[in-house]
Amino acid sequence: MSTLEIKDLHVSIETEQGEKEILKGVSLVINTNETHAIMGPNGSGKSTLASTIAGHPRYTVTSGSITLDGEDVLEMSVDERAKAGLFLAMQYPVEVPGVTMTNFLRTAKTAIDGEAPKLRTWTKDVKDAMSKLKIDADFAQRNVNEGFSGGEKKRVEILQLELFKPKFAVLDETDSGLDVDALKVVSEGVNRAQAENEMGTLLITHYTRILRYIKPDYVHVFVDGRVAEQGGPELADRLEEEGYDRYVNANA
Amino acid sequence: MSETTTHLPEEKARIGAPSIPGFTEEGENLSPLNDNASSLLGGDSTKGHSHGGGVGVVDSSRAGRLTSYNVEDFAPLTGREEDWRFTPLKRMGALHTAELTGAAPKVELLGSEVAQLSTVAADDKLRGVALKPEDRVSANAWKYAADASVLTLPKSQDAGHVRLRITGESKDAAAQHIVVVAEENSEALLILDHVGSAVLAQNVEFDVREGAKLTVVSLQAWEDDAVHASSQQASVAKDAAFKHIAVTFGGDLVRLAPSARFTGERAEIELYGLYFADAGQHLEHRLFVDHAVPNCKSNVLYKGALQGKDAHTVWVGDVLIRAAAVGTDSYEANRNLVLTDGARADSVPNLEIETGLIDGAGHASTTGRFDDEHLFYLMARGIDEKTARRLVVRGFLNEIVQQIGDDELQERLTETIEEELAATNN
Ligand SMILES: Nc1ncnc2c1ncn2[C@@H]1O[C@H](COP(=O)(O)OP(=O)(O)OP(=O)(O)O)[C@@H](O)[C@H]1O
Numbered sequence: 001m002s003t004l005e006i007k008d009l010h011v012s013i014e015t016e017q018g019e020k021e022i023l024k025g026v027s028l029v030i031n032t033n034e035t036h037a038i039m040g041p042n043g044s045g046k047s048t049l050a051s052t053i054a055g056h057p058r059y060t061v062t063s064g065s066i067t068l069d070g071e072d073v074l075e076m077s078v079d080e081r082a083k084a085g086l087f088l089a090m091q092y093p094v095e096v097p098g099v100t101m102t103n104f105l106r107t108a109k110t111a112i113d114g115e116a117p118k119l120r121t122w123t124k125d126v127k128d129a130m131s132k133l134k135i136d137a138d139f140a141q142r143n144v145n146e147g148f149s150g151g152e153k154k155r156v157e158i159l160q161l162e163l164f165k166p167k168f169a170v171l172d173e174t175d176s177g178l179d180v181d182a183l184k185v186v187s188e189g190v191n192r193a194q195a196e197n198e199m200g201t202l203l204i205t206h207y208t209r210i211l212r213y214i215k216p217d218y219v220h221v222f223v224d225g226r227v228a229e230q231g232g233p234e235l236a237d238r239l240e241e242e243g244y245d246r247y248v249n250a251n252a
Numbered sequence: 253m254s255e256t257t258t259h260l261p262e263e264k265a266r267i268g269a270p271s272i273p274g275f276t277e278e279g280e281n282l283s284p285l286n287d288n289a290s291s292l293l294g295g296d297s298t299k300g301h302s303h304g305g306g307v308g309v310v311d312s313s314r315a316g317r318l319t320s321y322n323v324e325d326f327a328p329l330t331g332r333e334e335d336w337r338f339t340p341l342k343r344m345g346a347l348h349t350a351e352l353t354g355a356a357p358k359v360e361l362l363g364s365e366v367a368q369l370s371t372v373a374a375d376d377k378l379r380g381v382a383l384k385p386e387d388r389v390s391a392n393a394w395k396y397a398a399d400a401s402v403l404t405l406p407k408s409q410d411a412g413h414v415r416l417r418i419t420g421e422s423k424d425a426a427a428q429h430i431v432v433v434a435e436e437n438s439e440a441l442l443i444l445d446h447v448g449s450a451v452l453a454q455n456v457e458f459d460v461r462e463g464a465k466l467t468v469v470s471l472q473a474w475e476d477d478a479v480h481a482s483s484q485q486a487s488v489a490k491d492a493a494f495k496h497i498a499v500t501f502g503g504d505l506v507r508l509a510p511s512a513r514f515t516g517e518r519a520e521i522e523l524y525g526l527y528f529a530d531a532g533q534h535l536e537h538r539l540f541v542d543h544a545v546p547n548c549k550s551n552v553l554y555k556g557a558l559q560g561k562d563a564h565t566v567w568v569g570d571v572l573i574r575a576a577a578v579g580t581d582s583y584e585a586n587r588n589l590v591l592t593d594g595a596r597a598d599s600v601p602n603l604e605i606e607t608g609l610i611d612g613a614g615h616a617s618t619t620g621r622f623d624d625e626h627l628f629y630l631m632a633r634g635i636d637e638k639t640a641r642r643l644v645v646r647g648f649l650n651e652i653v654q655q656i657g658d659d660e661l662q663e664r665l666t667e668t669i670e671e672e673l674a675a676t677n678n
C-alpha cells in the first residue's frame with residue numbers, strides 16, 4: 001500500500017497585485033485503492049491543489065508538505081513526480097504542437113518505466129486502450145491534443161492514465177464537458193485503472209453524476225482554500241441538494 | 253499543423269493563420285534592421301513603377317521590381333532599400349561592392365549515372381535561361397562568374413538522387429553560376445550541398461521544362477564564418493512540378509532568394525524551407541512565386557527555430573497573382589519557434605492578387621515561443637526538460653524534413669537538429 005499525504009498545505013501565486021494565498025491549510029491522506037472526491041465552488045482552489053501536487057511552477061508552496069510514502073514530493077521536479085507515480089488529468093489539457101500522440105505516448109511511457117516498452121505489445125496496448133475509450137485510431141497520428149474537442153481531450157487524459165499506470169491519479173473535472181456516453185466510457189477507464197493498478201484517486205468534480213460510476217470512499221468539501229467538511233458518499237448527495245451556501249456563508 | 257488552400261481570397265489573411273495553439277499570430281513584423289530614416293526610399297505604401305535608369309527601384313509591388321543583367325543598373329546599397337533593410341550589409345563580405353574574383357567553390361557531381369555535369373563559358377546561351385538578377389549582389393555575381401556549371405537531367409529519364417557537392421575553400425569574395433536543366437519529362441531529386449567556407453555571391457537557375465518533376469534541396473551546411481548570398485530562380489513549364497526546399501543552418505550570414513515563375517499551365521510549385529539559427533547568425537530567406545499564367549498551384553511553407561543571443565532570421569514571402577493567372581490556387585506560411593531570449597524572427601508575407609478569379613489564396617505567419625505550458629504538460633508525463641524541448645522542436649521542424657524524400661539527408665538533418673539543440677541546453 002502507498003500513501004499520499006498532504007499536510008497543512010499553504011500555496012500562493014504571484015499576481016499583478018502581489019502575492020495571493022490560494023490554499024490556506026489543506027490536509028488530506030489518500031491511500032492506494034481509495035477514491036476521494038473533492039467538491040467545491042468555483043475558485044475555491046481545487047485546480048490549484050491539483051497543479052501543486054503535479055508541480056506546476058506557477059504555484060509556490062509557502063508552508064506545509066506533500067509526501068508520497070514519506071518521500072518529499074515538493075523536492076521533486078515535475079517529471080520526477082510523474083516517475084514516482086503521480087498523475088494529473090488536467091482540467092484543460094494543453095495542446096502541444098509538432099508532437100504526435102504516438103511519439104508522445106511512447107516517450108512518456110519510456111520515461112516513466114525507465115525503459116522502452118516492447119514495441120509489439122506496446123502498439124497493441126495503445127490500440128486496445130484507445131478502442132476501449134472509443135478514441136478513433138486516427139488520433140495516434142495527430143499532434144497531442146491539437147484540435148481535439150473538449151471531450152476528446154478528456155478521454156485522451158484517461159488513455160494516458162490507463163497506459164502509464166500511476167499509483168495516484170488526480171482527476172481535475174475530467175467529467176466536465178463529457179456527453180452521457182463519454183462519461184460512462186471515461187468512468188470505466190478510471191475504474192479499470194483502479195482495479196488493475198490499485199490506484200488511489202483524487203477526483204475533483206462539480207457533479208454527483210460521475211460519482212454514480214466512480215464510487216467515492218470519501219467526499220471532501222473544498223471552500224476558500226480549505227477542506228470545510230469531510231464525509232462519506234452521502235455528503236455528495238447533500239451538496240447536490242443544498243449547494244455550498246452553508247459553507248460559504250459560514251466562511252464569510 | 254496542416255495547411256489548407258481551399259479558402260477564398262477575402263478570407264486569406266485569417267483562415268489557417270493561427271493554427272498552432274499557444275502561438276500568437278504576429279503577422280508582419282516590420283521593424284527594419286537598418287536605419288530607415290529616409291522616407292524618400294518608400295515603404296510598403298509606395299506603389300507604382302520605376303523605369304529605366306537603374307536607380308534603386310522603390311516599389312513594394314513585386315511586379316515592378318527592377319531586374320537587370322547589368323550591375324550598374326542597381327544603385328549602390330545603403331541598407332535602407334525595401335529588400336535589404338533587414339540585412340546587415342557590414343557582414344556581407346563586400347559581395348555587393350567588390351570585384352568577385354576569388355576562387356568559386358568546387359562543384360562535384362555525386363551519386364547519379366544519368367545526370368551530366370559540364371562547364372560552359374560565361375557567355376554560353378544557357379546562361380539566363382531562367383534567371384535574371386533581381387538585386388545588386390546577384391547582378392554582381394552575374395558579372396564576375398568566370399564560367400557556369402551546367403547540370404543536365406536528360407529527357408524522360410529518372411535521374412534518381414543527384415548530389416552536387418559545392419565546397420567552399422577560400423574566403424576571397426567569389427561569384428558562382430550554376431544552371432540546372434530538367435529536360436522534358438525528366439525526374440530528379442537534386443541536392444545542392446553547400447559545405448566548407450566561402451564568401452559567395454551565387455546564381456542558380458532551374459529550367460524546368462514541360463512535364464519535368466524536379467525537387468531541389470538547397471542545403472546550407474557551411475562553416476560558421478561563411479557568407480552566402482544566393483539567387484535561385486526557376487521557370488516552370490506546362491505540366492511540370494518544381495519543389496524547392498531550402499535548408500539553412502550553417503554560415504554567419506546566409507541570404508537565399510528562391511524565385512519560381514510559371515510559364516505554362518497546370519504546373520505546380522512548392523517552396524519549403526527549414527532554418528535553425530544560433531547565436532549571432534543571420535539567416536534570411538526571400539522567396540517569390542510569380543503566377544503569370546492560369547490554372548497553376550503553389551504552396552509555400554517555411555519553418556524556423558531560433559536560439560541564442562542575436563540569432564536573427566528573416567523571412568519574406570512574395571506571392572504575386574497576376575491578372576492573367578485565373579484559376580490560381582496558392583498558399584504561403586511561415587512559422588517560427590523562438591527557443592530562447594535574445595533571438596529575433598522577422599516574418600513578412602506579401603500576397604498580391606490582381607484577379608478575383610482564383611481558386612484560393614492565403615497567407616499566414618506565426619512566431620511563437622516554446623511555451624512553459626507545453627513544457628509542463630510533457631514533464632507532467634515523466635518526460636525530462638531536455639527531452640521535452642527536443643520533442644517539440646524536432647516535431648516542429650519534422651514537417652519540412654519529411655518533404656525531402658532522401659533518407660540519408662533526412663538522417664543527417666535530424667542529427668544536425670539534435671546537435672543544435674544539444675548546444676542550447678544548459
Ligand atoms: N493569476 C491570477 N491572479 C489572480 N487570481 C488568480 C490567478 N490565478 C488563479 N487565481 C485565483 O485562484 C483561485 C483558485 O483557482 P482554481 O483554479 O484553483 O479554482 P477551482 O476551485 O479549480 O475553480 P473551478 O471550479 O472553477 O475550476 C481563483 O479565485 C482564481 O481566480
Ligand SMILES: [Mg+2]
Nearest residue numbers: 046047048091
Ligand atoms: Mg478548477
